[in-house]
Amino acid sequence: MTKELDLEKVKKLLDKAEAEIREAKSVLFGVNLATKAKNLAAAEGQIVEGVFDGVAMLAEKGKSYQIPANYASKSKLVSGDILKLTILEDGTFLYKQIGPVKRAKLIGNLIEVETGKYVVKVGETEYRVLPASVTYFKAETGDKLTILVPEDEVSEWAAVENLIGLEETNITK
Secondary structure, eight states, rough: OHOOOOOOOOHHHHHHHHEEEEEEHHHHHHHHHHHHHHHHHHHOOOEEEEEEOOSOOOOOOOOEEEOHHHHHHHHHOOTTTTEEEOTTTOEEEEEEEEOOOOOEEEEEEEEOOOOOTTEEETTTEEEEEEEHHHTTTTTTTTEEEEEEEEEOOSBBEEEEEEEEEEOOOOOOO
C-alpha cells in the first residue's frame, strides 16, 4: 500500500512540475511574441487600405496595386473584400484581408475562353477566375468547380473554392 501511495505522490509532483514548466514557457514565449509585435509595428512603413476588384486592390485617388495571383487564389479573395497593404521601408508589400464580404457559393463548369484565360459558367452567367487558381487545383476544361462570389453585389470575378470533378455533359465554348 505504501508503494501505491508513493507512486500517487510522485505522479502529483510530476503533474505540478509540468504545470509550472508550461506556465514558465507561456511567460517566456509571451514576452518573445510581444517583442516581435513591437518590432513589427516599428518596422511598418506606409499603410494603404483598399478594395479587391478581382485582380488588384483599388485604393484612394484611383491608385491600383496588383495583388499576387497566388495570394489572391490561396486566400480566396472575392471582389469587394477590404485589404490592407503595408509597404515596408525595404519595398516589401504585405497584403492582409481585413474585411471579407459576404460570400455565395456556386457550382459551375470551367471553360477556357482563350489560352490561359478561364471562366466558370453557372447557368447563363460566366465568372472570370484567376489562372493561378485553375493551375493550383489542376482543373481542366469541363471540370465542375465550386466558386465564391459576393453575395450582395454583381461581380465578373469569382474565387475558386474547390474542384468537384469532371462534368459528364459536353462543354462548348
